[in-house]
Structure formats: structure tokens, C-alpha cells
Amino acid sequence: MALLGALTSWWQRGRTPVVTPREASTAPPRAVAVTITASAVDRNWASALIELAYEGQPTPLSSEATASIRETVEKTLVRFAETPQRLPRRPQLLPQLLSTLNDDEASGREIAGVIARDPALAAHLLRLANSALYRTQPAPIENLDRAVALVGTEGLRQLVAMAVMQPVMRMDGGALAALPDLIWDHTQRTALAAAQFAKTVEREDAFAAQLLALLQGLGAILVAQALRDACAQHGGLPDAGSAAHLLQDASPRLGRAVAREWGLSERLLQGLDDQAIDDTAHMTGLGRALAAAAPHASAAMASARIADAA
Template identity: 40%
Template sequence: MTLAWARRVRGWLASLTGAAPSRLSAGPRQAVAAAAARLQGDPVPPGEIAAQLQRGLHALALYPRLAGEPGPVDAASAGLAQAVADALQDRDWATRQLPRRPQLLPQLIQTVNDDAASARVMAAIIGQDPVLTGNLLRIANSPAYKVHERPVESLQRAVTLVGTEGVRQIISAVLVQPVMQVQCERFPQFSTITWEHALLASRAAADHARSVNSGDAFAAQWLGLVQGLGAALVMRQLLQEAQARGEDVQPALALQLLQQWSLPLAQRVAAAWELPDPVHQTLATDASGPLSDSLRLGSAAAAASLLCRHGHSTQGRMLALLEQLPSAPPHALRWIWRRLHGRSVETLDDAPHEGEARAH
């Protein structure tokens, strides 16, 4: 990295995060700064905020291997990129590679339109499987869903605390989480970051659909989940192709493929799993409308929250960026952010102390 380039990166990241350039020297800060380096100067164009937050999220998922600005894809990596693209475009790819639809998914979808189906009935279905039960309680105690200081130790308590809609959301996450795992020594943080983002994005998208658009919160939640699953499938195919060719995976290539293919693969999942039509339609590249707004806001807010949690920005700066997105009224956005990020925004200093992000 040249001195001039380093100065441009530090200057851009200072404008994005509101942090002093001297504090943004090493490791993950370089990675996230480099991922967003195309936006130099101040302010960040509103039309590019969501895309750059998504790019920053992918850089965070690829850290710690990613350091500095990824260079252009070299000839060898270009060949690997073409092999991945060819595989994903193959007509038979979905048959071979898409994860099977979770067995309980049709029952869950049916309960959405059945007012008589209570949270206790759904919890009873999950309770028949000890593994699913354990996963449900773990997710119910995660920052995205926890509503009480005391841990949730039983399905009955989970039902009492989060209600029917909350249990539906948690069950959805429980069904998706097992198929999102990607074992990758090259990028050891990828699975964790991708799953955390999917969980947070699904919650934020559902909150936005409900509070801003009076829309379909269940569909919005699934949009956040399958978008994360799409990213996991991209990485899985990339790793398979690299292993078959005996090549190393360059961060620049991983970043490029995640940007290009995550949503198209998410749309294939939605179709194969027979998710509600609005989910499938909203994942189209040219989609627009209330659910698209909810997905965009939910995904961007989740990425912003993770960047804050990992010490790359302040909540004040991230909220200022999110408020520029379409369909993000400040009062609703701050309510969504408080539920997403785990504590009141107004009580935080603009520049958090070191280690604060780890405490959330």
C-alpha cells in the first residue's frame, strides 16, 4: 500500500466512521477501510450507503486474512472466478448444491395464516427434537431476541416472553442456521459473521416491515435469513472449486463473488423451499417496494451494528448514514436500532471506549 493510498483510505474512513485517522491504523480497521475505499471524501452518497455497508460486512467476514486494499483479481483467480460462475449458472447446480428444505418449514409457513395456531403449538413441534430445542433456546438468549435479563431456560418461558410472532421468528432462524455453516480455515470468521448478520438483518427487516410499512413481517424476516444463506452458498461453491483446482482463494475474489452472487442464490433458495411469493419476488435484482425497503434497511442496519460491535465505527455515525436510506424515519430507525444493538443509543458517547463493541 503506497503512502498516498494509505492517506486516502484513512481520510475516507475518518469521514465514514467519525473516528480520528490516528486510531485506524491496523488489522480489521484497514480491512474495512479498504473495502470501502471507492467512497473517498465526505459525505457518503446516499445511493451508495447500503452497498458500501454490505461491502464492509463482507470484508469483516473475511478478516483477519484480509489486510489492505484487495488488488485486482489476477489471471489465476480470474480463471477460478469463471469456474465458480459457470458452476452457479449450470442448470443442474440447484439440484446438486442447494440445501434441502427444512422438514418443519411447511408447518411454520402454514401457522402464519392460521390464527388458531399458537406459539405453544409451534414450540411443542420443536420440542420433539432436542437439537432444535437447544438451538431455539440459544437463539432466544442471543442479543437479537433476548427480552429479559434472566436467561430463557425452557420452551414455555420462551413462549411467555416473546409471544407467537417472536416464536415464529426464532423457529425460522433455528431452521436456517444449520445449513449456513461453512468450514473454512482460510477465512475462519466467515461463518460467524455471516450468521450474526443474517440473524440481526432478519430481526431488523421484520421490525421495519411491521413498524414502518405495516407489511409482512414474516416475509421480511425470511428475506434477511435467505440473503445470509445465499452468501454462505457462494463461499461454499468458491471453496469447492478452489480445492478441485488446487488453488488458494484470494480475498479480492471472495469479496467480488459475494457481492455478485449472494442475492441470486438467495432467490433460488426461496424458490426451491417454496417460501411465500413476496420473498422470492423481492430478491430479484430489480425489485422495489415496501419489502425491498425493509430488506435494504434491515441488512444495512445489521451490517452497521456489526461494524460498531467490532470497533470500526460509532453508533452516532452509523445512525447518521442509515437515516439517509429510503423509508427510514428517524424515530422508527432509532427504535429498530435499540432493539438491534442492545442498548439505548442516546446513552452512549459518540466515541466509544476501546472494548465497548465487545461488550454489546
């Protein structure tokens, strides 16, 4: 399996383990070291995901059938982008939660107070705190304040990722059933790497870079759903290159449509627009952070799969 080239370069209205949505409450990803510049980064991050998703699948359809699938998918994605009610809804507590997490003065009790307003989010936090990764004593953790202190910053960031991504993650059945879990894993890795790159290289807001990665991941899930439906309609898979091109090109555009519908800042919209630019020198700092982190995450996933198979 050919790896992608190695990496070479939140809210403002102003070996890591492979993690699936089902495992997310027990295994948050670890931070990723990002130490090099984005100027010559291999921008193609989608090929590795499609290659993993195609493992064990039937031979792709002919070029003619592939072209039909691409046309079907593109029409579906246009409807997503042009019809706001078809886009994922913003989690109700996302603004308050992101604002509180981004406030250095906010206490654990204040963070817990925001989470407590969403029963599902509170349940996720308690499940995470009681997982083997965090629990240090036999007695269960049942207090949200204590759970916040126990899981720390990375655990809370994962909780935000779950709040944003999980409502649209499910995609049962079909030839591409593995793709949503791969996108979830890739999005978490990308968010961590983008945050570190934004903070240490671009001197940008790490939380904004994380949210940018989550928005692109949401777009990728919408692409995966459109691909699944088109494959079912046409009775097979498009060639891998075409599927990767759709994922690479449409994910940030759909992420931008979500960001616009959610009323997010122009900085975030521009960071997603930047993903269509070939020269990273012409991107904003947030755009470069995402452009650098996404292929890095894909390469890390492919490396982990090779290591597991060895």
C-alpha cells in the same frame, strides 16, 4: 476501517453482540431501530463482511488469479442454482412453525407443540431458555410451554433462523473460515431490521421480510462455500473487491433458487429479484425492506468491531 454508508431509507404461499452459530443458543440479537427511508441507501452490504473476513489473511493473489477464482466460483454457483438437489433442503417443520408464529391467535402451547415435533429444535429452545439471558431461577427449564413463554417472540424468531441456517453453516478450515459466522451475525441483524422496516415503513408483513433476509443469508453461505473451495484450488484469496462483488450479487440470486425449490410465494421471489435493481423506487415493499436492512446490518457489525478494538 471505512464503514458502509449509514442507512438512509414470512411465510406465504400467497452495541448488539456479535452472535455466532455456537453462541446463538445463548445470545439472541436485539431489535434494531430503523427510522429513516430507503431511497438513498448505500446498497453495498458485502464489503464490510469481506473486510472483516480478510483481517489477518495473506495478501490476495494477482488480478489474473483473481479472475480465475471468480470464474471457478461462478461456475459452481450456476451448478447450485440449476441443480435443486444441491440446494439446502427446507426444514420439515418450517411451514407449520412460521404459520403458527404468524398467527396472533396461536397460544404458547400450540407453538410448543410444533417445536416438540423436532427433537433438535426442542433441544435448542430449552438451551436458549436455560441460558444466562433468560433463566431467572436455579431450577432448570425442562417444559417446552414454559420455555416458549420465557424466550418470547425474539427468541422464537431466532429459533426459526437457526432451523433455516444451521444445517449449512459449518465451513471448517480454509482462509475464509471466519466468513460463515460473520454471515450468521449479519443475517440475524438484517432479519430484525428488515422486519421492523417492513412493518413500520412499508406496511408489509414483518415475518415475510425476516424470511427474505434468511433466504439471502442462505445464499451468502453457498457463496462462501464456493469461495472457500476455489481459494483452496488456486492457493490463495481473490482481491477483496471481487469477493465482495460475488457475495453481493450472487447471494440473493441463490436465495431465490432456494425459495423457488422450497415452493415459497411469488412475493418472496420478487423481493429477492429486487436486489438486482439499482433504484429502490422500483422495488416492492419487501424488496426495499431487505435492501435497506442489509447495509445497515453491515455497518452495525463494523461499528461494533471498532468499538471492541478501541
